[in-house]
Amino acid sequence: MHEVGIAAGILDAVRKETAMRPAARAVKVGVRIGEMAGIDPESLAFCFEALVKGSDLEPLALEIHRAPADELEFVFLELEEP
Amino acid sequence: MIRVPMEGKVLNENEKAAAALRAEFSRHNVFVVNLIGSPGCGKTALLERTLESFDPSRRVAVLTGDIQTDADAARLARYGFPVRQITTAGACHLDARMVRNALDGWDLANLDLLFIENVGNLVCPTSYDLGEAHKIVLLSVTEGEEKPLKYPGIFFKADLMAMTKIDLLPYVPFRADVAERNARQIHPGIEIVRVSSTTGAGMEDWLRWLRAASAGLAVHFMLAGNNCRAPV
Numbered sequence: 001m002h003e004v005g006i007a008a009g010i011l012d013a014v015r016k017e018t019a020m021r022p023a024a025r026a027v028k029v030g031v032r033i034g035e036m037a038g039i040d041p042e043s044l045a046f047c048f049e050a051l052v053k054g055s056d057l058e059p060l061a062l063e064i065h066r067a068p069a070d071e072l073e074f075v076f077l078e079l080e081e082p
Numbered sequence: 083m084i085r086v087p088m089e090g091k092v093l094n095e096n097e098k099a100a101a102a103l104r105a106e107f108s109r110h111n112v113f114v115v116n117l118i119g120s121p122g123c124g125k126t127a128l129l130e131r132t133l134e135s136f137d138p139s140r141r142v143a144v145l146t147g148d149i150q151t152d153a154d155a156a157r158l159a160r161y162g163f164p165v166r167q168i169t170t171a172g173a174c175h176l177d178a179r180m181v182r183n184a185l186d187g188w189d190l191a192n193l194d195l196l197f198i199e200n201v202g203n204l205v206c207p208t209s210y211d212l213g214e215a216h217k218i219v220l221l222s223v224t225e226g227e228e229k230p231l232k233y234p235g236i237f238f239k240a241d242l243m244a245m246t247k248i249d250l251l252p253y254v255p256f257r258a259d260v261a262e263r264n265a266r267q268i269h270p271g272i273e274i275v276r277v278s279s280t281t282g283a284g285m286e287d288w289l290r291w292l293r294a295a296s297a298g299l300a301v302h303f304m305l306a307g308n309n310c311r312a313p314v
């Protein structure tokens with residue numbers, strides 16, 4: 001239910017990160033999500049896709065890594081540079 | 083294509099608001115607990131019994147969340163401490179912004195202890211940080227001892243489990259030790275108290291936990307009851 005907010009938080013962070021590298025385009029962002037984080041990965045992927053579609057970040061992809069506890073953190077950002 | 087490491091927690095809007103609240107609570111030395119449990123598990127009843135035991139000079143306040151009605155605030159206001167109702171109009175949890183709005187006009191410098199009663203729900207409130215020092219999960223003995231396994235998120239995140247309505251243990255086939263074992267399977271370090279708001283059984287344990295948990299703060303609230311007085 002709150003996966004939309006999480007997806008929006010990921011996009012904000014990606015925008016902040018790419019603002020520092022204006023020439024690059026973000027291709028994929030990796031996040032780690034714990035079993036106890038209260039986040040449903042499928043629902044997050046769904047919300048993420050919906051938010052990216054038609055936005056300045058399209059076609060950004062999301063890669064989700066699972067973890068055992070309540071992790072909810074960034075892992076990497078893949079950038080395409082001219 | 084290059085891959086750069088990215089660090090930090092994924093923060094949504096709520097977490098930003100919660101971080102601001104936490105900083106505010108810490109600046110004013112307010113000890114805040116967030117009570118979470120299913121509808122009717124006894125959150126308001128436990129708070130009523132708790133407020134009843136406090137000396138009126140204590141600097142304690144309560145925010146209580148429900149989807150509709152201010153019935154809980156009306157119950158809690160009878161003890162003379164500041165109480166505000168948050169009605170979420172549909173939302174199944176409180177979020178940090180609702181808490182911030184509800185605190186409007188209260189001078190946190192005049193508070194030592196703030197109880198937040200969340201909307202009755204074992205799932206959604208788990209994911210919303212309210213800037214509290216501790217989440218507390220309530221599990222009443224009529225809910226079944228397997229609840230910690232079915233709803234692991236809140237038992238994992240809570241620092242204390244209050245098993246409530248223990249006066250009913252003789253009448254329900256609830257194995258308290260199994261419930262506790264299940265909670266510890268999810269969260270080995272979870273502390274547990276058994277209480278009845280009806281008879282007052284276990285209240286000293288609950289008040290002792292509150293006092294110990296807030297010991298790091300220079301809180302001035304004193305817990306009434308024998309052998310339970312905090313230094314002023």
Ligand SMILES: Nc1nc2c(ncn2[C@@H]2O[C@H](COP(=O)(O)OP(=O)(O)OP(=O)(O)O)[C@@H](O)[C@H]2O)c(=O)[nH]1
Nearest residue numbers: 120121122123124125126127202247249278279280
């Ligand atoms: N026997 C017994 N009944 C209790 C106890 N605590 C609460 N109750 C009863 O359980 C019912 C629900 O209690 P509340 O305190 O309103 O529960 P709540 O968790 O605040 O409920 P919501 O705010 O609606 O989620 C009431 O009828 C209470 O009288 C207890 O310790 N023993």
Ligand SMILES: [Mg+2]
Nearest residue numbers: 125126154199
């Ligand atoms: Mg209530």
